[in-house]
Amino acid sequence: MQTLYEELNPPPRILMGPGPVDADPRVLKAMSMPLLGQFDPEFTRYMNETMDLYRRVFQTKNRWTFLIDGTARAGIEAVMTSIIIPGDKVLVPIFGRFGQLLTEITNRCGADIATIETEWGTVFTPDRIEDAIKKHRPKLVALVQGDTSTTMAQPLEEIGAICRRHDALLFVDATASITGMDLQTDNWQIDSVTAGLQKCLSGPPGSAPITFNERVEELVLKRKHVERGIRDDADRDAQGPIIKSNYFDLPMLMDYWSERRLNHHTEATSMLYAARECARIVLMEGFEARFARHALTSRALTAGLSAMGLELFGDQAHKMPNVTGVHIPDGIPGDAVRAALLENFGIEIGTSFGPLQGKIWRIGTMGFACAKRNVLTCLSALEATLRQFGYEAQWGKAVDCALSVYDGQ
Ligand SMILES: Cc1ncc(COP(=O)(O)O)c(C=O)c1O
Numbered sequence: 001m002q003t004l005y006e007e008l009n010p011p012p013r014i015l016m017g018p019g020p021v022d023a024d025p026r027v028l029k030a031m032s033m034p035l036l037g038q039f040d041p042e043f044t045r046y047m048n049e050t051m052d053l054y055r056r057v058f059q060t061k062n063r064w065t066f067l068i069d070g071t072a073r074a075g076i077e078a079v080m081t082s083i084i085i086p087g088d089k090v091l092v093p094i095f096g097r098f099g100q101l102l103t104e105i106t107n108r109c110g111a112d113i114a115t116i117e118t119e120w121g122t123v124f125t126p127d128r129i130e131d132a133i134k135k136h137r138p139k140l141v142a143l144v145q146g147d148t149s150t151t152m153a154q155p156l157e158e159i160g161a162i163c164r165r166h167d168a169l170l171f172v173d174a175t176a177s178i179t180g181m182d183l184q185t186d187n188w189q190i191d192s193v194t195a196g197l198q199k200c201l202s203g204p205p206g207s208a209p210i211t212f213n214e215r216v217e218e219l220v221l222k223r224k225h226v227e228r229g230i231r232d233d234a235d236r237d238a239q240g241p242i243i244k245s246n247y248f249d250l251p252m253l254m255d256y257w258s259e260r261r262l263n264h265h266t267e268a269t270s271m272l273y274a275a276r277e278c279a280r281i282v283l284m285e286g287f288e289a290r291f292a293r294h295a296l297t298s299r300a301l302t303a304g305l306s307a308m309g310l311e312l313f314g315d316q317a318h319k320m321p322n323v324t325g326v327h328i329p330d331g332i333p334g335d336a337v338r339a340a341l342l343e344n345f346g347i348e349i350g351t352s353f354g355p356l357q358g359k360i361w362r363i364g365t366m367g368f369a370c371a372k373r374n375v376l377t378c379l380s381a382l383e384a385t386l387r388q389f390g391y392e393a394q395w396g397k398a399v400d401c402a403l404s405v406y407d408g409q
Contacts, residue, residue, distance in 0.1 A: 329391060
């Protein structure tokens with residue numbers, strides 16, 4: 001007889017890597033609600049509510065704010081595939097692995113890509129980005145806000161205005177930073193932003209909230225070709241070249257997420273429930289309290305790590321508040337430490353990629369997992385584990401230092 005395996009019963013974990021992190025139990029509960037048909041008026045009401053909630057999360061008035069089904073990169077692909085016509089110039093300032101991902105995706109869309117790079121652990125000055133825009137005259141600048149691979153956050157306040165001055169669109173991947181730090185889509189003149197649920201939004205991976213403004217709308221509508229089988233007599237093919245992906249075709253998704261409700265894919269019901277609940281939880285807490293919680297947690301965690309004698313990674317002035325990079329000390333086997341943390345304490349932390357692979361650990365304190373109890377548990381577990389590997393430090397100091405940050409908050 002074929003084995004049916006055991007009923008799923010995942011071991012309890014504290015997910016403190018760079019994502020996914022622990023989902024808020026309220027989100028998991030929302031996901032267990034009964035399914036509805038995709039054109040059930042109750043369900044289309046939830047779709048509209050989700051659009052409204054994410055307008056607030058993205059701090060935008062953009063009508064076009066909805067979900068792409070898929071992980072965060074599905075949101076990126078939808079925007080890129082719909083905007084970029086082969087040969088379009090795109091500028092990607094790269095300060096980590098996820099900048100590289102933007103070149104990977106835009107390359108597949110046929111973009112003529114220009115890049116600028118800065119050492120991992122640093123970010124760009126606005127001037128450097130403006131100089132590159134002047135030199136390359138891109139149609140689109142694609143930038144990551146928080147690059148989890150390096151734990152750095154690129155300041156964005158001035159970039160939108162720079163792009164407008166030079167008639168370029170600005171796209172921002174805020175997957176890792178959204179609701180852990182400020183992101184003002186409209187005030188900062190960002191034309192399109194995409195995200196994912198599995199970081200500060202405290203949901204599971206599998207839904208990508210996106211937003212884009214009229215400038216993007218105008219471009220993508222020039223490429224509107226409604227699928228055969230669902231189009232009606234009024235649908236005329238636009239002059240622009242067809243968008244190469246059906247799944248990620250923004251004009252067709254706009255018809256699905258608006259009053260027309262023209263069938264496209266079958267909306268991922270349970271993921272929509274999850275995304276809706278994630279946004280509700282964020283807005284109930286409020287941005288100010290949420291950003292302060294992430295900043296305080298970052299201060300407590302970094303104080304504890306420093307007290308253990310560990311060296312923090314990267315330019316601390318631009319550190320993301322929700323992920324902390326720390327150098328693996330010489331002679332300490334980084335992966336064995338991570339394995340021991342998981343085995344003995346049920347705590348997951350991450351390493352990094354490319355030039356940082358095996359050189360740093362990354363500790364995530366995001367959304368639901370951004371909590372004092374997690375910081376203190378992680379510090380004491382890391383300390384005990386390092387001791388087992390023969391690392392010398394003044395034991396007990398880490399938790400004391402973290403606690404004094406909380407006491408003095
Ligand atoms: C900044 C950033 N962008 C994009 C992604 C890709 O997300 P996904 O794996 O959900 O497709 C990640 C995932 O870690 C990320 O941190």
